[in-house]
Amino acid sequence: MSENATKNIQELGEFGLIDHLTSGFTTSNATTVLGIGDDCAVIEINAEESFLVSTDMLVEGVHFNLMYVPLKHLGYKAVAVNVSDICAMNGKAEQITVALAVSSKFPVEALEELYEGIQLACDHYQVDLVGGDMTSSWSGLSITITAIGRVANSKMTKRSGAKPNDIIVVSGDLGASYLGLQILERENEVFKANPKVQPELEGFDALIQRQLKPEARMDIIELLEKMEVIPTSMIDISDGLASEVMHLCKQSGTGCQLFEDKIPMTDKTKLTAIEFKISPVTCALNGGEDYELLFTVKQEDFDKIVGNPSLSPIGYMTEDTAGKFLIDAAGDVVPLKAQGWQHF
Ligand code: ADP
Numbered sequence: 248m249s250e251n252a253t254k255n256i257q258e259l260g261e262f263g264l265i266d267h268l269t270s271g272f273t274t275s276n277a278t279t280v281l282g283i284g285d286d287c288a289v290i291e292i293n294a295e296e297s298f299l300v301s302t303d304m305l306v307e308g309v310h311f312n313l314m315y316v317p318l319k320h321l322g323y324k325a326v327a328v329n330v331s332d333i334c335a336m337n338g339k340a341e342q343i344t345v346a347l348a349v350s351s352k353f354p355v356e357a358l359e360e361l362y363e364g365i366q367l368a369c370d371h372y373q374v375d376l377v378g379g380d381m382t383s384s385w386s387g388l389s390i391t392i393t394a395i396g397r398v399a400n401s402k403m404t405k406r407s408g409a410k411p412n413d414i415i416v417v418s419g420d421l422g423a424s425y426l427g428l429q430i431l432e433r434e435n436e437v438f439k440a441n442p443k444v445q446p447e448l449e450g451f452d453a454l455i456q457r458q459l460k461p462e463a464r465m466d467i468i469e470l471l472e473k474m475e476v477i478p479t480s481m482i483d484i485s486d487g488l489a490s491e492v493m494h495l496c497k498q499s500g501t502g503c504q505l506f507e508d509k510i511p512m513t514d515k516t517k518l519t520a521i522e523f524k525i526s527p528v529t530c531a532l533n534g535g536e537d538y539e540l541l542f543t544v545k546q547e548d549f550d551k552i553v554g555n556p557s558l559s560p561i562g563y564m565t566e567d568t569a570g571k572f573l574i575d576a577a578g579d580v581v582p583l584k585a586q587g588w589q590h591f
């Protein structure tokens with residue numbers, strides 16, 4: 248491999264690289280309803296129902312640091328992030344497969360802990376572990392999970408269905424997971440410098456929990472069903488609000504206006520961001536790993552959503568030509584930029 252090849256991957260970025268490698272592929276099976284480009288692939292079962300399939304990989308040193316990530320939490324998180332992608336299509340996860348690459352030096356007890364976490368998540372989300380793969384690794388632990396779910400065709404929600412004037416809604420609150428990571432990183436640096444110093448984690452439990460043990464918002468999918476709301480588009484927030492809203496806009500062919508003061512963040516998130524000298528809204532826009540659901544609803548569904556403590560309307564879709572903007576706290580109109588996680 249030449250130096251050139253590495254540089255090209257960086258230039259393409261994660262999504263450019265996927266596009267570059269897969270744009271020459273076509274699908275030839277009638278059951279393949281939706282291929283690459285959404286949170287899940289959609290495979291038709293019959294006129295009423297489809298299967299949903301999603302794969303996510305977590306790699307040591309890239310996605311997690313075993314200095315401070317307990318393996319039980321890692322197992323739970325690996326399942327949750329995959330279930331989250333099934334939720335993002337308005338579906339329900341039913342099965343998972345787990346593929347592990349692991350050093351033979353790893354104690355069996357450690358892998359038992361990892362599987363305890365996987366089992367906890369399987370119980371919590373009511374999914375069945377049905378297979379996987381196991382191989383040795385010379386470069387750290389990697390865990391790849393594929394989740395298989397099911398959705399009624401009439402409820403299936405893609406990234407591409409939003410229309411101008413649809414209201415943009417986000418579940419829960421944002422920015423906490425990124426700050427949880429900052430705290431863990433800070434204490435890890437202190438520990439590396441002086442292993443005798445006790446980590447200062449007190450008071451940050453909620454933020455750390457959001458980083459180490461995020462939940463897939465299956466409860467929101469159930470809530471939407473109860474409210475009789477079918478979103479027009481949906482995505483889960485793995486890379487930060489800005490990046491995800493831009494995916495919805497790009498695939499729906501819309502622009503958007505977001506209001507900074509409507510973006511849900513807890514007081515703890517805001518105060519901790521300030522402690523780290525980061526603007527709180529930056530944590531929500533570019534932090535990532537919140538695993539909340541971001542979706543759009545028709546204007547006529549607004550009354551069903553408004554006032555629900557788990558759902559925050561944060562803006563609306565516009566015509567594509569109107570651009571993508573954030574109205575900041577001072578009322579200034581700022582172009583939206585997606586930084587998110589840069590893998591390459
Ligand atoms: P998410 O953040 O929801 O997990 P990604 O950004 O990882 O989604 O992936 C975007 C789309 O690209 C998905 O449809 C995914 O299945 C597809 N994809 C990702 N990596 C590859 C790959 N190596 N080969 C083919 N498709 C891929």
Ligand code: MG
Pocket residue numbers: 286331332335482483484485
């Ligand atoms: Mg996703």
